[in-house]
Amino acid sequence: MPATYTLISSNVLTTAASNLTFSAIPQTYTDLVLRVSARSNDAGSDQHSRCYVRPNNSAYDPSYTYLYATGTTASSGREALGSQAGYRFQIPNAAATSNTFCSMEFYLPSYTVTQKKPSSLFSVSENNTTTTNYSWINATAGLMASSTTAITSLYIYDDFGQFIAGSSFYLYGISNA
Amino acid sequence: MPATYEKIATTTLGSVANEIDFNSITASYTDLRLIFNMNGQSVASGVPLIRFNSDTGSNYSQTVLAGQGSVAASARQSSITKIDLGTYTAPQTSQPTLITVDLFSYAGSTFKTCLITWSNDYNGGGSTERTVGLYRSTTAISAIKLKADGSNTFNIGTTATLYGILKA
Numbered sequence: 001m002p003a004t005y006t007l008i009s010s011n012v013l014t015t016a017a018s019n020l021t022f023s024a025i026p027q028t029y030t031d032l033v034l035r036v037s038a039r040s041n042d043a044g045s046d047q048h049s050r051c052y053v054r055p056n057n058s059a060y061d062p063s064y065t066y067l068y069a070t071g072t073t074a075s076s077g078r079e080a081l082g083s084q085a086g087y088r089f090q091i092p093n094a095a096a097t098s099n100t101f102c103s104m105e106f107y108l109p110s111y112t113v114t115q116k117k118p119s120s121l122f123s124v125s126e127n128n129t130t131t132t133n134y135s136w137i138n139a140t141a142g143l144m145a146s147s148t149t150a151i152t153s154l155y156i157y158d159d160f161g162q163f164i165a166g167s168s169f170y171l172y173g174i175s176n177a
Numbered sequence: 178m179p180a181t182y183e184k185i186a187t188t189t190l191g192s193v194a195n196e197i198d199f200n201s202i203t204a205s206y207t208d209l210r211l212i213f214n215m216n217g218q219s220v221a222s223g224v225p226l227i228r229f230n231s232d233t234g235s236n237y238s239q240t241v242l243a244g245q246g247s248v249a250a251s252a253r254q255s256s257i258t259k260i261d262l263g264t265y266t267a268p269q270t271s272q273p274t275l276i277t278v279d280l281f282s283y284a285g286s287t288f289k290t291c292l293i294t295w296s297n298d299y300n301g302g303g304s305t306e307r308t309v310g311l312y313r314s315t316t317a318i319s320a321i322k323l324k325a326d327g328s329n330t331f332n333i334g335t336t337a338t339l340y341g342i343l344k345a
Contacts, residue, residue: 003180004182004340030336065244065298067249067307069249074242076248118272120275120277120296122294140296141295141303142296143298174340175184
């Protein structure tokens with residue numbers, strides 16, 4: 001029986017990088033799963049950096065609805081089509097507690113099918129702090145509605161700084177065949 | 178080495194349907210994972226549900242945490258006849274919704290807990306939800322039913338795949 005859950009590609013950084021791309025993604029799976037463990041070298045005092053995942057790295061922007069908590073209250077927001085540069089997630093930066101990395105999973109089903117694509121992103125960043133906004137839990141529901149083309153690449157970038165060495169990015173394919 | 182993550186069954190709708198069933202589920206895995214890419218439904222009202230073992234009794238309960246775009250919300254229901262896959266927004270007629278269901282120790286002799294994620298955005302509406310559901314039965318789960326609300330139907334192109342996860 002062919003493998004159901006297969007590592008397509010991995011990238012564990014040995015030097016800092018502001019972005020990376022998983023390109024030429026095989027079109028032989030059913031769903032994609034991206035798993036990230038990352039930290040930023042940005043020195044902002046709010047202890048986190050803003051990052052994005054952008055399918056196909058095109059000018060197309062998704063829309064999404066998100067739920068997040070930062071240690072005191074839970075809140076929700078929405079980003080409209082055309083307003084964002086990709087699916088957003090937060091990672092600890094240089095001001096955060098040392099050795100802390102985010103964990104993020106981005107699930108993209110039916111990525112080869114010519115239809116609108118929903119997605120799910122879940123990211124967490126715990127900083128051992130009681131200061132609001134320094135740790136995050138985020139759940140995002142996304143939609144790529146304007147483009148129905150197959151996903152052939154994923155572009156991931158740190159909007160404020162660079163992913164530090166040791167940050168890891170794994171792309172898996174899930175097959176229902 | 179036996180495979181850890183295996184496809185058990187998959188359905189892709191070539192015509193609209195009110196229900197999707199997985200029957201005769203083997204008890205040889207540890208956990209189950211269901212990936213349900215719902216390609217819209219016939220009417221933008223009512224949320225789909227999940228039931229186990231054809232049980233329509235009041236043997237279910239759920240607690241939900243949701244982001245609705247402007248507010249975060251939570252709700253709870255006990256002694257209900259199903260578990261809702263989503264609570265706060267209905268699937269649209271032409272926008273997809275991604276639903277995942279994780280069933281832990283589904284073949285064990287204790288009550289069954291499931292974790293449901295609901296990702297439904299339609300550019301100005303929708304919700305992201307996390308639901309914990311409890312099925313108060315000590316019988317192994319051998320059947321799963323996904324059902325649209327009332328007489329609604331899931332659109333063509335909707336896909337549901339059941340995976341088995343094995344710890345040994």
